[in-house]
Amino acid sequence: MVNAAVSIEGARACPTCGSTSASDVAELHRDEWRMGQCDNCGLVYLLNPPGYEALVEDFAWEKTSAIEKAARLDARPVLQRADLATRWRHKIGRKPEAVRYADWFGSGNLLNVGCAGASTQYPGFTQYGIEISAQLAEQANANLTPHGGYCVHGPGSEAIREFPDAMFDGVILRSYLEHEENPRPVLEQTARILKPGGRAYVRVPNFGSVGKRLFGRNWVGLRYPDHVQYFTLATLRDLAARTGFTVRLLNPVRLPLDDNINALFEKVAP
Template sequence: MDVSQRVVSRNCPHCNASAQASDVLPYGNEEWPMVQCSSCKFVYLKRAPVYERLSEEFAWEKTSTQEREAREQREPVKQGLSRAFKHFRQKVLKRNKLPELIAKYIPGGHVLDIGCAGGGLLAALPAQYTPHGIEVSKALAEQANAVVAPRGGSIMHDNALNGIARLPADHYAGVLMSAFLEHEVEPLGLLQGVCRVLKPGGVVIIKVPNYGSWNRKIRQEKWCGFRLPDHVNYFTPGDLEDMVTRAGLKVVQFGLADRQPTSDNMWIVAAR
């Protein structure tokens, strides 16, 4: 496969303005240039890997390990502190936002996890949920299917955009996209697909890195939200809310606690 077949060149995924007039940012590189749209100011990778490369070459289980090892070498003290804080928050304070949001907004029914990896989140869902997923990594899709099949669920091995188009309309009580939308080459199209497959009143719960965070502005190129070429979209709170509503969804939770400028991540809940 030649280079032209291994990457996709992108216009702005937020407003579709040509990338040619965009400002090049210092956070990318020659192979994966990061730009800011001259029209709407959205930040994104000008080029991204084609979906086929995400199935194995850039599969999450490979790139996440590589990224973790690289960070350990660059900043071992910071990474150690980060792990300790995460453990304290989840094990001691018993705070894990996603299960709380699921319990609050999805009473039961069919739940779809887009980018479900090995099915760990789906396996942890209580019995009132029937777990389903879409996963582009072949190895992880097979692993996840073994987890959900005994509960009457299913896993689709495909990229998210193709996968969502193959699913029935008005079917899911909830859709989960935790740390996924930043990876999607066509995020607006995916959100529109999510709107189609949700039942009336069904919700989507989204977590993405917060490009507008103070930490990103302070740490610059060392910010943990930069991952090339995995993360192709970089959302500010305003960008995220605007794209969600343009897809036909109604925001039901996106308060200051969900998008704190001191946090590297933000959460939004939207309903059909």
């Protein structure tokens, strides 16, 4: 792997540390999408993400997801099919979502950032959502308002500012931070709107996984251009520390084999 200093027009600053010095990760470039690694904090991220506008189109994520899946099957059919056929291995021993949320957050107010249609009601919680897709936000609002909550339509880093300080017992950032161009303000705001002792559930693709090393460019976690950050446990912990959280890893034993990092972000007492 030969990395060269980046000099491309419009390359964004590192979303974790703000450094403008990054190196090209040439083997992970695809079409016009350029991958880089921050020279300061080591985060791997898309240097030229498409912007929030691209996400407002309804079901943008679902569409590209289907295209990516087909492309991967095309490129590495045998290994990829074996990987897909054994997806169940990630679910072994996992409790149902409602039980896990009750374990982690107790009860009270729950915010789901990137809530899609918010079709699931979790007992004991008044649920709120943020959703960037106009159609999904409307659907989520219709699902949440009869139970006392609501959905805010907009990009996470902006919409989250509408909620008051210390409103929430729990915040769900499930398969979200890898899509968010501005993860740092979202986490800073998450710390603000959590009650003392509140927690956020974070799930992101695991760039440090065995799967990433094995499948390389065809790894399931690489999604162009939807995923704009690629966290390892180290770069995720770094982002957490800079935004007022400590990280409690939920899958410590199987982490190397897991395509995702699952963690609770616990708010550091001021």
